[in-house]
Amino acid sequence: xxxxxxxxxxxxxxxxxxxxxxxxxxxxxxxxxxxxxxxxxxxxxxxxxxxxxxxxxxxxxxxxxxxxxxxxxxxxxxxxxxxxxxxxxxxxxxxxxxxxxxxxxxxxxxxxxxxxxxxxxxxxxxxxxxxxxxxxxxxxxxxxxxxxxxxxxxxxxxxxxxxxxxxxxxxxxxxxxxxxxxxxxxxxxxxxxxxxxxxxxxxxxxxxxxxxxxxxxxxxxxxxxxxxxxxxxxxxxxxxxxxxxxxxxxxxxxxxxxxxxxxxxxxxxxxxxxxxxxxxxxxxxxxxxxxxxxxxxxxxxxxxxxxxxxxxxxxxxxxxxxxxxxxxxxxxxxxxxxxxxxxxxxxxxxxxxxxxxxxxxxxxxxxxxxxxxxxxxxxxxxxxxxxxxxxxxxxxxxxxxxxxxxxxxxxxxxxxxxxxxxxxxxxxxxxxxxxxxxxxxxxxxxxxxxxxxxxxxxxxxxxxxxxxxxxxxxxxxxxxxxxxxxxxxxxxxxxxxxxxxxxxxxxxxxxxxxxxxxxxxxxxxxxxxxxxxxxxxxxxxxxxxxxxxxxxxxxxxxxxxxxxxxxxxxxxxxxxxx
Amino acid sequence: xxxxxxxxxxxxxxxxxxxxxxxxxxxxxxxxxxxxxxxxxxxxxxxxxxxxxxxxxxxxxxxxxxxxxxxxxxxxxxxxxxxxxxxxxxxxxxxxxxxxxxxxxxxxxxxxxxxxxxxxxxxxxxxxxxxxxxxxxxxxxxx
Numbered sequence: 001x002x003x004x005x006x007x008x009x010x011x012x013x014x015x016x017x018x019x020x021x022x023x024x025x026x027x028x029x030x031x032x033x034x035x036x037x038x039x040x041x042x043x044x045x046x047x048x049x050x051x052x053x054x055x056x057x058x059x060x061x062x063x064x065x066x067x068x069x070x071x072x073x074x075x076x077x078x079x080x081x082x083x084x085x086x087x088x089x090x091x092x093x094x095x096x097x098x099x100x101x102x103x104x105x106x107x108x109x110x111x112x113x114x115x116x117x118x119x120x121x122x123x124x125x126x127x128x129x130x131x132x133x134x135x136x137x138x139x140x141x142x143x144x145x146x147x148x149x150x151x152x153x154x155x156x157x158x159x160x161x162x163x164x165x166x167x168x169x170x171x172x173x174x175x176x177x178x179x180x181x182x183x184x185x186x187x188x189x190x191x192x193x194x195x196x197x198x199x200x201x202x203x204x205x206x207x208x209x210x211x212x213x214x215x216x217x218x219x220x221x222x223x224x225x226x227x228x229x230x231x232x233x234x235x236x237x238x239x240x241x242x243x244x245x246x247x248x249x250x251x252x253x254x255x256x257x258x259x260x261x262x263x264x265x266x267x268x269x270x271x272x273x274x275x276x277x278x279x280x281x282x283x284x285x286x287x288x289x290x291x292x293x294x295x296x297x298x299x300x301x302x303x304x305x306x307x308x309x310x311x312x313x314x315x316x317x318x319x320x321x322x323x324x325x326x327x328x329x330x331x332x333x334x335x336x337x338x339x340x341x342x343x344x345x346x347x348x349x350x351x352x353x354x355x356x357x358x359x360x361x362x363x364x365x366x367x368x369x370x371x372x373x374x375x376x377x378x379x380x381x382x383x384x385x386x387x388x389x390x391x392x393x394x395x396x397x398x399x400x401x402x403x404x405x406x407x408x409x410x411x412x413x414x415x416x417x418x419x420x421x422x423x424x425x426x427x428x429x430x431x432x433x434x435x436x437x438x439x440x441x442x443x444x445x446x447x448x449x450x451x452x453x454x455x456x457x458x459x460x461x462x463x464x465x466x467x468x469x470x471x472x473x474x475x476x477x478x479x480x481x482x483x484x485x486x487x488x489x490x491x492x493x494x495x496x497x498x499x500x501x502x503x504x505x506x507x508x509x510x511x512x513x514x515x516x517x518x519x520x521x522x523x524x525x526x527x528x529x530x531x532x533x534x535x536x537x538x539x540x541x542x543x544x545x546x547x548x549x550x551x552x553x554x555x556x557x558x559x560x561x562x563x564x565x566x567x568x569x570x571x572x573x574x575x576x577x578x
Numbered sequence: 579x580x581x582x583x584x585x586x587x588x589x590x591x592x593x594x595x596x597x598x599x600x601x602x603x604x605x606x607x608x609x610x611x612x613x614x615x616x617x618x619x620x621x622x623x624x625x626x627x628x629x630x631x632x633x634x635x636x637x638x639x640x641x642x643x644x645x646x647x648x649x650x651x652x653x654x655x656x657x658x659x660x661x662x663x664x665x666x667x668x669x670x671x672x673x674x675x676x677x678x679x680x681x682x683x684x685x686x687x688x689x690x691x692x693x694x695x696x697x698x699x700x701x702x703x704x705x706x707x708x709x710x711x712x713x714x715x716x717x718x719x720x721x
Contacts, residue, residue: 137669211666269655270666325660325667330609407611496654 006091010078013095017075017102018429021068028064029444036061040112040172056172058112061445062299066223066231067109069303072433073223073310074102079426080314081215083419084321094134098219101127105224112235114162114171121158121196121228125151128225132212143208149510150205154195154229161188173235178242186243189236190250197229197283199257203498204506206280210272214317217272221279222313223306230286230302237295251291251377255384257284260499262391267496271316271327271403277498278353278395279309281388285368288385294371301364303441307433308352308360312399314427315346319403322417329398333408338416343404345427350396352434355389363438365389373461390468589637596644597625606653 032039038060045053078098088094104123111117125148133144165171168179179185198206206226210217220226233240233250240247261280268274282305289298319335319342320327336343352359355366369389372382419427494500522531550558587595600621608614631637660667679697687694709715 135670136672139666139669267654325670327660327666328657330605330657331659402609406609493654 007082007086009092009095010082010085013099014075014078014082014426017071017078021071021075024064024068024071028061028068032059032061032064055111055116056113057110059110062234063109065303065441065445066299067106069306070102070105070109070223073306073430074098074219076310076314076426076429077215077219079422079429080218080317082422084215084317084423085213097127097131097134098216101131101219101224105228108228109231112173114158114165114173117173117232118155118158118162121232122155124196124225124228125155128209128220131216131220132209134213134216135211140211143205143211146506146510147205147209149513150195150198150202150505153202153509153513154192157188157192157195161185161192164188173239178239182239183243183246186236186240186246187249190233190240190246193229193233194250194253194287195229196232197226197287198280199229199253199284199287200260200499201501201504202509203257203260203280204502204504207268207273207276207498208502208506210270210276214272214313214320217276218310218313218317221276222310226279226283227302227306230283230290230298233287233290234295234299237290241293247291247293249291251288251381254284254287254289254291255381255388257281258288258388259284259384259391260501262388262395263495264498265395266391266398267492268395269329269402271320271329271332271399272313274329274395274399275309275312275316278312278392279305281392281395282309282353285365285385285388288377288381289368289371292372292377292381294368297364297367297371300441300445301368304360304364304438305353307430307437308349311345311427311430311434312349312353314423314430315342315349316403318342318419318423318427319346321423322419324416329402329406331408332403333406335404335408339419341424342419342427345431346404347400348431349434350400354393354396358439360434360436360438363442370459390472394472589634589641592641592645593625596641596648597621600644600648602657603648603651603653606655606657 038058041057041059043055043057045055047053078095081094081098085091085094100123104120104127106120107123108117108120111120128151129144129148132147133140162171164181164185165179167181194200195202206221209220212220240250258281261277261284265274265277265281268277282301286298286301286305289295289301316327319332319339322339322342323332323335326332348359352361355361369385372385526535551562601618604614604617604621608617628637628640631640656664658665662668679694
């Protein structure tokens with residue numbers, strides 16, 4: 001097989017990322033995991049007049065394993081891009097953006113200082129903007145602007161945190177960070193993390209960012225951008241625990257996001273958007289888990305979720321690519337005949353997302369549910385969380401019944417393509433992860449190695465309540481009466497529109513931000529002197545010259561108009577003075 | 579209506595437009611083809627019921643009611659084909675301007691000799707027509 005030069009770039013990136021992932025797994029399990037120690041390396045750039053510039057690097061179990069998963073998923077995404085982006089002219093540029101994204105994420109993972117973490121944090125925001133607007137149309141640009149503006153709010157909050165931390169004299173996360181304004185600092189960190197993880201009320205950008213190519217969505221929505229917020233909160237947990245009010249706020253926002261995204265996913269028809277909303281729902285679950293005091297369980301779910309969600313996106317991408325860019329569930333259907341491999345892996349990842357026993361999602365979701373039952377969270381929170389777990393079954397089944405096993409509206413199946421070898425390889429790697437990831441992690445990681453806190457009755461409640469969703473979904477799909485016409489009510493508009501979050505964090509936040517920016521630019525940056533002086537004079541002169549040019553164009557119409565104006569003026573003057 | 583209407587539609591045109599929009603809504607609401615067909619037939623029957631309405635005032639009232647009902651029952655996610663306006667893949671690959679071909683290297687052009695030979699002839703004819711109509715251009719640095 002001869003590979004042309006364009007395709008060599010993604011395959012080299014994939015091989016490199018797989019090698020790094022393998023190295024990190026071996027290093028993490030045998031060097032860090034066996035000793036159960038964390039290492040902090042301070043790399044000093046230079047020191048001048050008692051001012052030291054250093055870059056701290058943390059090597060502990062969480063950072064090494066998380067980075068390993070990021071590299072594994074990025075490698076699969078690179079391999080997948082070879083087929084999905086085969087028509088792309090600027091493949092090198094695309095892969096450079098992907099590698100910059102992975103680099104920023106690794107910087108964020110390994111650097112525990114609030115100042116230097118901004119490099120990775122900002123890098124993620126900027127590169128995600130470039131990736132979301134990769135397809136150059138208006139829809140992508142609008143989605144990219146929304147993404148970058150909401151992320152900039154988070155960046156600004158982190159800079160504010162750094163300003164407050166000047167008083168504490170310590171920027172390294174989790175090392176005795178205490179001082180005045182503790183609650184305010186914690187609140188700023190949490191809200192900053194909520195912007196990155198698209199929690200309520202900053203949720204609108206996440207489904208909008210689906211305008212990006214599917215390999216990018218797989219990377220952004222499984223293990224990188226959206227998990228950065230959860231990761232920051234987990235790293236900051238040792239300080240957050242001092243402010244119980246902030247953790248309370250975080251758990252409430254998390255559980256509301258879980259419910260909102262789950263309900264919206266049940267109404268959505270776009271395959272990629274359903275998956276994006278399911279990501280949002282799982283992020284809410286992770287934030288809730290941190291809020292109720294189980295940060296390590298949240299990390300565990302973050303890792304297992306990254307594996308099966310990346311698989312879900314790649315399978316969806318394979319379907320979209322094969323069916324000529326169709327991603328509407330009403331067009332798709334009968335894909336189990338056309339793409340048996342992608343469809344079966346989509347089923348696998350969906351059931352892993354549901355928490356099917358002995359797949360990846362089961363281990364982490366079970367721990368979260370047990371933790372919620374045994375923790376100090378309120379009854380309402382637990383009820384909503386169980387509803388969210390039930391909803392995850394409904395929307396997972398919806399993906400399958402609507403997208404894969406339903407009836408196709410499109411043309412004949414012979415018009416569609418089948419998946420290439422690169423797609424099959426990338427999906428195979430992630431399928432192994434989605435099946436064995438949870439079990440492997442629990443085997444090598446003592447802290448999440450299962451605990452039984454709720455007894456048999458609790459386990460039974462969890463099983464019954466969550467699998468009610470499965471039953472409901474089947475009933476709703478197969479027994480829907482043909483004669484009962486479905487008209488969308490106000491409630492369905494509310495639920496399908498993400499509780500009108502697109503107005504709150506989309507039109508309002510982005511619109512106000514842009515208007516404020518313009519006002520500040522005029523009033524603060526330029527000032528009245530500049531507006532009335534240089535810029536003003538230039539503008540007036542420009543308009544005057546344009547007007548003068550108009551009169552000299554030699555247009556008969558302009559001359560007639562001028563003549564009419566002057567005639568009227570003359571008549572008025574004669575009337576007034578005589 | 580978010581755009582400026584530039585032509586007057588007759589009653590019959592508005593009815594046909596309503597029927598077409600309503601049919602498209604059926605595709606948005608139902609997943610099963612049998613369900614869609616059933617409701618399309620029902621819709622057609624409803625339109626046919628008033629097909630020969632002699633009273634124009636009643637016909638207009640029916641039309642307004644139909645348009646209102648359509649607006650009330652709009653699906654939150656309207657049905658769009660991927661490459662149609664409003665679809666997910668619309669405008670994803672912008673059309674390449676023709677002058678890009680002028681920048682091709684002669685060796686590249688040599689790979690498609692027939693196409694470029696015909697293109698050169700057409701281009702020359704176009705320039706001749708243009709110059710005949712508008713005169714010679716003073717600026718020679720255009721594409």
